[in-house]
Every structure is written in C-alpha cells, then in structure tokens.
Amino acid sequence: MRAIRITRTGGPDVLELAEIERPAPGPGEILVRNQAIGLNFIDTYHRTGLYPVKLPTGLGMEGAGEVVEVGEGVDRFAVGDQAAYASGPIGAYAEFHVVKAGRAVKPPAGVGAGVAAACLLKGMTAEFLLRRCFPVQAGQTILVHAAAGGVGSILVQWAKALGATVIGTVGSAEKAARVRELGGDHVILYRDQDVAAEVRRITGGAGVPVAYDSVGAATFEATLGSLARRGMFVSYGNASGPAPAILPGRLSQLGSLFLTRPTLFDYVATTEELDASAAALFGVIAKGQVRIDIGQTFPLAEAKAAHEALEGRQTVGASLLIP
Known part of the structure; x- marks a missing residue:
C-alpha cells in the first residue's frame, strides 16, 4: 500500500510517499481502507519533533473508511461497516490503517467518510473543551x-x-x-x-x-x-x-x-468516553447546530503541500488527504 513516512524530523520536505506492506489486524483490531484522512496540527508537531515519536514512522491520527478485516474477538465492527477514528495509533496517512476496535466509532447514516474524517478529532476536541474542560x-x-x-x-x-x-x-x-x-x-x-x-x-x-x-x-x-x-x-x-x-x-x-x-486523548481515554463524545458531536451536526466545512482536499501524495498550507495559515475549515 502507499503511505506517507518520515525517517527524520523537520519541515514538510521530510514527508515521503512510500510503498509498504499492507498491515493485518491483530486481536481486538480492525483494518480500515481509508477513504478520507484528517489533516491536523498535531501531525505537524509529530513531524517536527515537538511531540517526539519513534522513527521511522507514519503520520496522522484521524481517518474514516470501510472496515475490510476484523481481528479475533472483535464484535463492535463487521467487514463492510463504516468506521472513523481520531485517537491513533499514528500512521493514518496511508491507504489502509489498523486501529483498535474500541478506539473507532461508527458514523451515523448520512455522515460520509469525508465529513467523519474532517470532524472527528476536531469536533471531539471542541466537545471536551466546551462541555467538560470548561463547561460553557x-x-x-x-x-x-x-x-x-x-x-x-x-x-x-x-x-x-x-x-x-x-x-x-x-x-x-x-x-x-x-x-x-x-x-x-x-x-x-x-x-x-x-x-x-x-x-x-x-x-x-x-x-x-x-x-x-x-x-x-x-x-x-x-x-x-x-x-x-x-x-x-x-x-x-x-x-x-x-x-x-x-x-x-x-x-x-x-x-x-x-x-x-488539555489533550483530547485524556478526555476520550475509555471507549465509553469516546462513544459519548462522538455521539454529542454527531448530535449537534444532525441538528444543524454545527456545520462541517471541508475547505480543501489534497491527494495523499501531496501531503507536503498540505502541511505547507496548514502551517502557512492558508487553510479555512477542515483539510483532508484523499488516498
């Protein structure tokens, strides 16, 4: 499969498109064929080394797509389900990504992969900031x-x-x-x-x-x-x-x-917290109280340009990488 990898930290030029082996899910895991990948500032922090990561590595925490394989013991998802994830593991900048079943959610009907990948990390961040970190x-x-x-x-x-x-x-x-x-x-x-x-x-x-x-x-x-x-x-x-x-x-x-x-991951530390946060987000979207605007999309191979736009404050709303 194609994936974005880094072997050193630095500017957007360290992002490389590589052909790597497609992963397989282990017990309690699912394999998602990414249809859309969320672009977030945390990805740039991993790339620069501000948030240290073990090298070499992929990048990206958020994506959405179709479940194509399930590991042993998984009953939360079945092959063919839609799944979205936003709390890792790192490596979402790829055509396929393995995540723990308990760290992914099923977007409701009417929320496609693009919107799910555009909103989950950012939207759950907004949820905990407004409702739990400081209840507005x-x-x-x-x-x-x-x-x-x-x-x-x-x-x-x-x-x-x-x-x-x-x-x-x-x-x-x-x-x-x-x-x-x-x-x-x-x-x-x-x-x-x-x-x-x-x-x-x-x-x-x-x-x-x-x-x-x-x-x-x-x-x-x-x-x-x-x-x-x-x-x-x-x-x-x-x-x-x-x-x-x-x-x-x-x-x-x-x-x-x-x-x-605060960090989102401490506010969705359990599957129950993850489900509750995602449900609150999808609820305000369904009511029309929050509109998710996808301001720009980039092919996966153009991750470098996507990072340059994000860090140059040239983006509006959400940004996606498309495999």
Whole structure:
C-alpha cells in the first residue's frame, strides 16, 4: 500500500510517499481502507519533533473508511461497516490503517467518510473543551483564537448553540467574514488590533471567563490580558510555536487565573468516553447546530503541500488527504 513516512524530523520536505506492506489486524483490531484522512496540527508537531515519536514512522491520527478485516474477538465492527477514528495509533496517512476496535466509532447514516474524517478529532476536541474542560454556560462571553480554523470554526458554532457570546480572533478580513457567517458575535484581527484591549472593550472591562488558545506563542500574552478574574486559560495548540513558560505567581497577580493544557486523548481515554463524545458531536451536526466545512482536499501524495498550507495559515475549515 502507499503511505506517507518520515525517517527524520523537520519541515514538510521530510514527508515521503512510500510503498509498504499492507498491515493485518491483530486481536481486538480492525483494518480500515481509508477513504478520507484528517489533516491536523498535531501531525505537524509529530513531524517536527515537538511531540517526539519513534522513527521511522507514519503520520496522522484521524481517518474514516470501510472496515475490510476484523481481528479475533472483535464484535463492535463487521467487514463492510463504516468506521472513523481520531485517537491513533499514528500512521493514518496511508491507504489502509489498523486501529483498535474500541478506539473507532461508527458514523451515523448520512455522515460520509469525508465529513467523519474532517470532524472527528476536531469536533471531539471542541466537545471536551466546551462541555467538560470548561463547561460553557448560556450568557457567558468566551474568546476563541484561530476562530476560522478547523477546531475554531466548530467551537464558534457549538458555543453559539450553548447560548454563549463568541469573540473570535483571525488573521485576515476573509477569515473574519467566515467567522461572522458561523455566528461569531465579535471578530478581532489579531495582526492589526490589540486583542486584550478589544476584549476588554467588548466586555465592558470585565474580560472573559475562558479563552481557548490554539495559537501558542503569538497569542499567549493577549490571552492572559483578556481573562476575567478567576478566568481559565485553555492552551490546546502551538500553531505559532510553543507557549512560553509562566511563573505561577503571575496567574495570581492577574486575577487568580487558571491555566490548563488539555489533550483530547485524556478526555476520550475509555471507549465509553469516546462513544459519548462522538455521539454529542454527531448530535449537534444532525441538528444543524454545527456545520462541517471541508475547505480543501489534497491527494495523499501531496501531503507536503498540505502541511505547507496548514502551517502557512492558508487553510479555512477542515483539510483532508484523499488516498
């Protein structure tokens, strides 16, 4: 089968298309013929070595397609079922991928492989951020960085469905228009405006009870400056580079703030948690409260170009690789 592999960490140029042996599922596992593969920032962190991985390796955590083989003891899936997965193991950038049956879900009727691969990792991330990491309540005003991106666009829509007022930050007028289309109440162009000052202006000086920051280094100080007393800084990404270290005393000085660095995998650690998170996501999609937009697709062989577009902030919504 064809697969994207890396033998060293670095820029997009380390991605290589290779012919490797098709894997076979072991006990408790399924083999999925990928019909669509999700592209996520965590893939770039693995590629660069920010999140260390054992080399050589494949890349990718998310995909969807048809189950073509099942291992011993599997009763959760049968050959011919549709399956989607988003929590590894690494190696989804391939025509086939083996995953544990308990780490995959069955998309409901009407949700095709493309939408499933575009939404599962990003959508379950939005689910735990909004419903469990910091349970957003109706009437609250929240800050969402990179609001036009894959996770950000889902956060905006879902938060609106929960009754929140959403302030989003973006890097261009085009992306600002998209956030408004998604229901964002206020949009800040972070390259041209003082984010913290704008948040204070919008909130009458109070700040926001929670800020969701996937950008990292470039927005760290602005996020701190945007939080209300006892507000929560949710740092869940590094699009501009890792967030800097902070002395605990600063959190006290800025209003007894909370800082958390969550990861999806700790919030879907069991099959029961995985199923509940996916069901909540598919539920808001079915109700029309969250729309999944696939902004761009790339052939599997063009993974390098896909990573360049993602890191260059040239993507809107979700991105897919197609085997």
